[in-house]
Amino acid sequence: MAKRTRMRVEVIAVVLLLMSLGACSGDDSPDGDKTGAAAEADDAVAGTFVGEVSGTEAFVAVVAAPVEGEKGSGAVQIYLSDGGGLSEWFSGPISDGGFVAESDDGDAATEGTLTAGSVTGTVQLPDGTTVGYEATPPSGAAGLYELTISSVGELSGASAAGLGVTGQITLEEAGTGMLRLVDGKRLEFSVTQTPAGDLAHLRAGQVRLIVLPDGELRGVAKGQPSDGGSFDFLIQSA
Known part of the structure; x- marks a missing residue:
């Protein structure tokens, strides 16, 4: 009788253990989804990037930041200047790690891709030519x-x-x-x-x-x- 009781206790213990492991390993639970969304938000690219525009005397600066009150979303502001007549300001949303934006006066357009280490893109200048650029996180006081x-x-x-x-x-x-x-x-x-x-x-x-x-x-x-x-x-x- 004592032996049968011990066996029953052991079976119940194994069942409870399996149920506990199944609850902990589920990735489809609401808590699992929430953790994934938080991780995705943490991976969003943010910060300043500066660099040069190929084939020109112009410099480019890109500032990426999350949109206040909109979790998981971001926006860029981009400035382009050669100090000699070219001065363009762009702003637009970030979608899937990239952006497309028109200048504030509508005479230029840019698109690009953001990563934690760089921003690469192209810009169509007011004269119709298209050039590329790459910007990286600045060092020092840049x-x-x-x-x-x-x-x-x-x-x-x-x-x-x-x-x-x-x-x-x-x-x-x-x-x-x-x-x-x-x-x-x-x-x-x-x-x-x-x-x-x-x-x-x-x-x-x-x-x-x-x-x-x-x-x-x-x-x-x-x-x-x-x-x-x-x-x-x-x-x-x-």
Whole structure:
């Protein structure tokens, strides 16, 4: 009798063990799905990438970020500048690790693919030509900077990654400027005046710059209205 009781207890124990293992290994449970979605969201590409546009003097900066309040979604902002007349701003959603975007004035378009280590893509320029580009995560103080100019020519602002910068700029027909980066480097640049228009796509007193890891930079600035008019300014490394 005791032997039969022990056998029954052992059978029940084995059944309970198998049921426990089956519950733990199920990947189709709601909790399993939730874990997968969270992992996918964690794998979304985010950050700043900078590089050069092949066949041109232009630099490119790509900023990828999640969309607030929309889990698993993202968007890119892209700036392209050669410091000599080309200045294009793009924005668009990220879908399946890629993006397609039109410039804010509708005269250029870009598409690309994002990974954690790079952004590769093409851009159709306003003149109709299509060129390629590759951008990588910046080192040091490189990145995309949005700055403002005070009434006395003082520059201040930060990169898309939150790196602060200060400096000076002289907005004249042939001006100069200097940036002080957080890593201690000082970058000098030249400023060339051009008639006001849609070139900069900026508000008065704003500066947009792309800085590469080697310290080379490109960008534009918009002056404050003066005597009923204003000017845009092209910026390149000195």
